[in-house]
Amino acid sequence: EVTLQQVQASAWRDLVRKHGRPGDMAGMDSGFAVIGYGKLGGIELGYGSDLDLVFLHGSTNLNAVTDGRRSIANDVFYARFGQRVIHMLTTRMSSGMLYEADMRLRPNGNSGQLVASLATFEKYQLNDAWTWEHQALVRARPVAGDPGVSARFAAIRHRVLCLERDPDRLLDDVRSMRQKMRASLDRSDAGHFHVKHGLGGLVDIEFIVQYAVLRWAHAYPDLTEWSDNARLLERLAEHHLMPEKAADQLWNAYQLYRGVVHRHALQEQGSVLPADRLVEERAMVRDIWFDVIGDDTDAGRGDVIPEQR
Secondary structure, three states: OHHHHHHHHHHHHHHHHHHOOOOOOOOOOOOEEEEEEHHHHOOOOOOOOOEEEEEEEOOOOOOOEOOOOOOOEHHHHHHHHHHHHHHHHHOOEOOEOOOOEEOOOOOOHHHOOOEEEHHHHHHHHHHOOOHHHHHHHHOOEEEEEOHHHHHHHHHHHHHHHOOOOOHHHHHHHHHHHHHHHHHHHOOOEOOEEEOOOOOOOHHHHHHHHHHHHHHHOOOOHHHHOOOOHHHHHHHHHHOOOOOHHHHHHHHHHHHHHHHHHHHHHHOOOOOEEEOOOOHHHHHHHHHHHHHHOOOOOOHHHOOOOHHHO
């Protein structure tokens, strides 16, 4: 976070020196915010993690321009701002590179604007985003930039996550996305277990938490307060949306899995283990998955809160 704060501050100084400050920005500082998604948003960066980022700006006047001698439109200024931030993060120097940056989670993915306005972001999330994009939003949080833009993003995130969703459609969407991810990313086989994407693995725990937030946030709005799995599991247990024992089991397994991933990353190894490792943890995660989410062949078990069975 400190790195991102310094990078965006440096990029801001460079662009303001060249083009002046964006116009019509009353009540805002830079008008630019960096939103962290994924492991960064979930406060769970590992060794070798890239940064899943979304850039937002608060400009609303389509005709506004910067106030410097080499004046440009506000939206052009912010596009260059975002490009400058990425350049500074990813340029390979003699001592290495700061971070890989992944911008694919912005509205409309790689085909979308590099820096979206808050209005565009809100409209996209409310009208066009897929369920998996709302799952990703569960783990999103501001990490650098203008406090005003960050606060407005937080309000949009809260509103979107608190939408009441059709339970059956939500289950279908979550199951479908998990199956697609396994088909393309799971490297498990008869003799090996992929810690991240294998059945009962790390991503299954993440999906359970994300599903529960999307399913119940309309009734328990404080589920949007946090973006990390630890406090989300704690909050789900507090509201009896998940038994305390199950929440503790999932968190313990999650920490164990992450420890394996961290060690393997330091040793420049993949996340695949012999099939006889972590057998009890995998079985426990699978059981909770089927109790909460079920699957296409066992639809009747989905959305059952174990304490109420």
